[in-house]
Structure formats: structure tokens, C-alpha cells
Amino acid sequence: MSIIEVKDLHKTFIRPDGTKLHVLNGINTKISKGEKISVIGPSGSGKSTFLRCLNRMEEPTSGEIIFNGQDITAKTCDINLVRRKMGMVFQHFYLFPHLTVRKNLTLSPVELKIMTQVLLKQIVIKCYLI
Numbered sequence: 001m002s003i004i005e006v007k008d009l010h011k012t013f014i015r016p017d018g019t020k021l022h023v024l025n026g027i028n029t030k031i032s033k034g035e036k037i038s039v040i041g042p043s044g045s046g047k048s049t050f051l052r053c054l055n056r057m058e059e060p061t062s063g064e065i066i067f068n069g070q071d072i073t074a075k076t077c078d079i080n081l082v083r084r085k086m087g088m089v090f091q092h093f094y095l096f097p098h099l100t101v102r103k104n105l106t107l108s109p110v111e112l113k114i115m116t117q118v119l120l121k122q123i124v125i126k127c128y129l130i
């Protein structure tokens, strides 16, 4: 079973001048538990918008996101409960500059008691800088 399934996801931003920017144009994908994937594309193509939609930090304009069997785009979904099971580490100013890459990645799951520091130390974190 997929841990994340995305069905016909669209996101349109309304610019300050009232014009529309259709960033996500019907994305369909399935991600299995333990699978490691990369989302690649030019700057401005919508990678961060897509990731933010996955835990509704950006509200999708339409489409469905099924996380662990639950439709998290449903009106009845308590998104804060879902977010406790989804970790995200963003780029630039969202990072703590005084912490290492490993500390930045592990801070949230340790604080939320989702994983222990001991368990996380067993996970090898590789960074590929391009």
C-alpha cells in the first residue's frame, strides 16, 4: 500500500494584480513506505508548493491527498494530527544556522517524541550538494 497517494492535484495562486498562476497542473503519484524519491525541476516550477500541499501548509485548489489510507484533503480531517506524522525540513532561513545538518533534520521528531536521538543516530543521513 502507498504511504502517500496524490490524485489530480492542482494549485493556483492568485497574484496581487488578480491574475492566476497555475503552478500544479494535475499531479498524480504514489509513494510507497520506505521509498526515497527526489522531486526535481527548475526554480519556480512548483517543487516546494507540491511538498507544502502534502501536509496542507498550502491548501490545494483541487485534488486528493491520501496519507496512510486517510484522505487528508477531506473537510473532516484533523490536519494537525496528520502533521505530527509528517516531517519536513525546508531550505534557507527555515534552517537553524547554529545547528548541524543532522541536528536540523532530527530536531523535530525528537522534540515531538516520534523518534529517539539514539534511533535517529542509526539512520545514515547523506547530503548531496549540487
Ligand SMILES: Nc1ncnc2c1ncn2[C@@H]1O[C@H](COP(=O)(O)OP(=O)(O)OP(=O)(O)O)[C@@H](O)[C@H]1O
Binding pocket: 013, 014, 015, 021, 023, 041, 042, 043, 044, 045, 046, 047, 048, 049, 050
Ligand atoms: N504564496 C504564493 N503566492 C503567489 N505565488 C506563489 C506563492 N508561493 C509560490 N508562488 C509561485 O509559485 C511558483 C512555484 O514556486 P515554488 O516555490 O513552489 O517553486 P520551487 O520549484 O520550489 O522553486 P525553487 O527551486 O526556487 O525552490 C513560483 O512562480 C512562485 O513565485
Ligand SMILES: [Mg+2]
Binding pocket: 047, 048, 049
Ligand atoms: Mg523550493
